[in-house]
Amino acid sequence: MKQFRAATTHSARPGDGAPAAALANRLLTWYDRHRRDLPWRAQPGESADPYRVWLSEIMLQQTTVATVEPYFRAFIARWPTVGDLARADLQSVLHAWQGLGYYARARNLHKCAGVIADSLGERFPDSEAGLLALPGIGAYTAAAIAAIAFGRPAAPVDGNVERVLARLFALTAERAAVKREVGVLAGRLTPSGRPGDFWQAVMDLGATVCRPRGPACLMCPWAGNCLALQRGLTEELPRRARRKAKPVRHGVAFWAVDATGAVLLRRRPEKGLLGGMTEVPGTEWREWPWTEEEALPLAPVPGQWLSLAGGVRHVFTHFELELTVLAATDLVPGLAEGMWCRPEDFDAHALPTVMRKVADHALRALAQPSAPPEAAIGPIRRRTSGPRPARRASSGR
DNA sequence: TATTCGTGGTC
DNA sequence: TGACCAAGAAT
Structure with a gap:
C-alpha cells in the first residue's frame, strides 16, 4: 500500500x-x-x-x-x-x-x-x-x-x-x-x-x-x-473477529445389533454435513434434547431399546453435538435400511470421527454389565462427574 | 457478505 | 478445560 x-x-x-x-x-x-x-x-x-x-x-x-x-x-x-x-x-x-x-x-x-x-x-x-x-x-x-x-x-x-x-x-x-x-x-x-x-x-x-x-x-x-x-502490535495483529458461541445440538443414535453381533450402519446423503460418510442410524440433530417417547418411534428396527449411560459429545465447527445412544440386541435384520456390519469390520467403512466415538461408547457400555443402561435421555454430563446412578428404562425423561 | 462445512493440538 | 487455531471453498 x-x-x-x-x-x-x-x-x-x-x-x-x-x-x-x-x-x-x-x-x-x-x-x-x-x-x-x-x-x-x-x-x-x-x-x-x-x-x-x-x-x-x-x-x-x-x-x-x-x-x-x-x-x-x-x-x-x-x-x-x-x-x-x-x-x-x-x-x-x-x-x-x-x-x-x-x-x-x-x-x-x-x-x-x-x-x-x-x-x-x-x-x-x-x-x-x-x-x-x-x-x-x-x-x-x-x-x-x-x-x-x-x-x-x-x-x-x-x-x-x-x-x-x-x-x-x-x-x-x-x-x-x-x-x-x-x-x-x-x-x-x-x-x-x-x-x-x-x-x-x-x-x-x-x-x-x-x-x-x-x-x-x-x-x-x-x-x-x-x-x-x-x-508493539505483534500480539494484537491481525485483528480477529469475535467468535459466536457454539449452539448445542442433541440427537439419539440407535445401536442396533442382530443375533450374529452385526451392527446396523447406513450411508449419509451426498451433500451437507458428513456427506457420503457412513453413520450409526439416528434421529435428526436438533437444539433441544430428545425424550425416549419421541425417539423410540424413529428406531430403524423394532426391539427392546435401552439407553446407555453417559453419551457422546463431539465438537463440530459451528455446533456441539450431544448424542444419547439407545441400544438393542438380538434384533431381526428384517427390513432395516442400511448395512449390517460387525464392529471388527467397521474399518471397511468411511466412518467420521463422531461415529467412531459412538461405536467406542456403545461397545464399551455393552461390555460392562456393571454399568447398566439408564433411562434418561438428556444433556450429557461433563467428564468431571462420575458415572450416573443407573435407572430402569422407560421411565421417560 | 455470512454461513456451512471436521478434527486434533495447544495453552 | 474451554477457546482458539490450522496452507479455504462453496453457497
Missing part, C-alpha cells in the same frame, strides 16, 4: 520496509536454510509434481501439516497419479479421507480428478484461471498451485500470509479491509523468480516464527522491516 510504495522508491529506513526484491531475497535465503522436507515438496532445483502439489494443498486447507502427512503418503501410495485417483470409487476416496474432516474436500477432489482425467488429458491447467475453474479449487489454491507447481508469479493468500503481512505492514483495519489490503500487497511482493518458494517461505515463516501467539521475532528475517514489531 502507501507505505510499501514509498519503501520501494526510497532506500530502506529502519522499520519502514524495504524494496520488494530485498525482502524476497532475505526471506528466500532464510527459507533455503530452514526449509522443511515435506513429502509433497520437490527437492531443491527439481520441479514439483502438480498432482502432489494439488493433493497437498487440498488436504492442507484448514488442516495442519502434521495431520496431513500420513494421509498424503497413503493417498500417493494408493493413487500415484491423478488418473489413478479419477478411476477410484468415491467411497474408497472418502474411506481414505476418514478422520481428516471437511469431507466436501474429498468429494471435490474426486470430482476434480475426474475432470482432469476425462477432459484435460490427465494434465493440470498451468494457469491460475484454469485451475480456479476446477471443483474444490478456490482463489488461494489456484494461486498456490500456479506458483508452486508451475512457477507462475501468483500470490496465494492464506491465513499465514494474512497474518505475516498484517504485521509487517501494521494493518490495523477490520478483517475484511485487511484481506483486501493484503491481497494488493501480496501481488506487489511476489517475486518473478521462485514465486512458489517465496510464498511457501512466507507460510513457513507464519507457521514457525510469525505465529498467531508468541511470535519469535528474534528469529525473523523480516524483523527489521516489521511495523507491528516496531509499534
